[in-house]
Amino acid sequence: MKVNKKRRSASPYDTWWYVSLVGQVGLVVTVPMVAGVFIGRFVDNQLMSPPIATLVFLLVGIIVSLFNLVQLIQQILAR
Template sequence: MSTNKGIRYVDKGGDLRHQDKLKTPEKRSSDFDYMRYMNIGFYLMIPLLAGVFGGLFIDNKLHTRPAFVISGIILGAIASLYNLIKLTNEK
């Protein structure tokens, strides 16, 4: 008697086969769609938020409210658009 643990089965040709372990089901691309959309959200929001908070930080240090916040929003929006274009051209 063999000590191999696994599955024995008969294939279509009638031959006895042995498989050591079960096959895991393949991951469907739809399983990871939420991760792709979350990644796109991060690519768009992080530059914009960095511009806003960076502008607020500089404005607080230099006491020049809202000059650098507006500049940060504009630069963050440009960086977000650049990332969006880069993402759409990948495929």
């Protein structure tokens, strides 16, 4: 019995899609955390306080990053 297996060759579009996916994941994860650090540093400098606001905004950035990453994964799986 002969089984017809279709092999899908990798097209350049697939390659660039994966490259863009890596870029999206990097941006989705890093931008909220870096923004949180900058906002926290600004607040700490304005209030002349220890880096409490920096840590709080960094934590908020991490939570936002995880939320964005879950949304991106859901979009990829729906594709």
